[in-house]
Amino acid sequence: MPIRKLTMIATAAALTAASLAYAGSHLTQTQQRAVDARQSQMQLNGFNIGALGAMVQERIPYDAEAAAAAAANLAALASIDQTRYWVEGTDSSVEGTRAKPEIWADMAGFTAANAALAEATTDLAAVAGDGLDAMKAAFGPVGKACAVCHEVYRVPNN
């Protein structure tokens, strides 16, 4: 088979693979960036919650400085404006996101859930460096804010 024909086949195959990848995700660049951004934010939430949770459960020793830093990080993350995250067409009916359609159907409720997290993390940041008991007491509402929002607005991770 001539080289040119092989090249054409290879190009066609590459284009088909690219089309399939696109068809598989069904997302525009704007949509994909929004999904990536909100998943990055959840990753950072988890990174900081994880450190605090380990102290709350006494799997690692309480460290006032580390606790205060993680709590301040959570409060900073919760303050981030999410307007550009919730682009139409990026709910769990497309691949790669567990965002329930309820987010778009009930944006007011979803916004309120985020505001509850912002309030709880701000309260936690105010006391996280004041000892394990103070931190534990303020950690509860943060965990609850996470759980309530995940329950209503996120598809479980099976």
Added chain:
Amino acid sequence: MPIRKLTMIATAAALTAASLAYAGSHLTQTQQRAVDARQSQMQLNGFNIGALGAMVQERIPYDAEAAAAAAANLAALASIDQTRYWVEGTDSSVEGTRAKPEIWADMAGFTAANAALAEATTDLAAVAGDGLDAMKAAFGPVGKACAVCHEVYRVPNN
């Protein structure tokens, strides 16, 4: 072949695949989480810088509210404590990160570069909603802070 034997083979194959994946990354869970967290933060920086950059370059119309939100987001992100990001053994000698060894060799310089970004983003957030000219003027130092830090502390993306 009996089912039990097939199951054992499948389990062995899965374990081998898991070991190879681990050997490929060379990272402990703590190291991997740190790399994921800092990459998430860079993703969010890019998401917000991208929106502002498009306005600065006039590829999209200036939008005071959107500009103010993106700038505030950048300032919030720059305020995040990065103590747990720079775990030993997570420089560009391992797969999946472009963090130069210079970060660890010159942590004071790196911290100062991050402080410069925090200052520039705070300045930008103060004026980003005050019109395109004001935003453009304050955007310059943010872009410079990004560029300087990438040049010195990050392997180029080839």
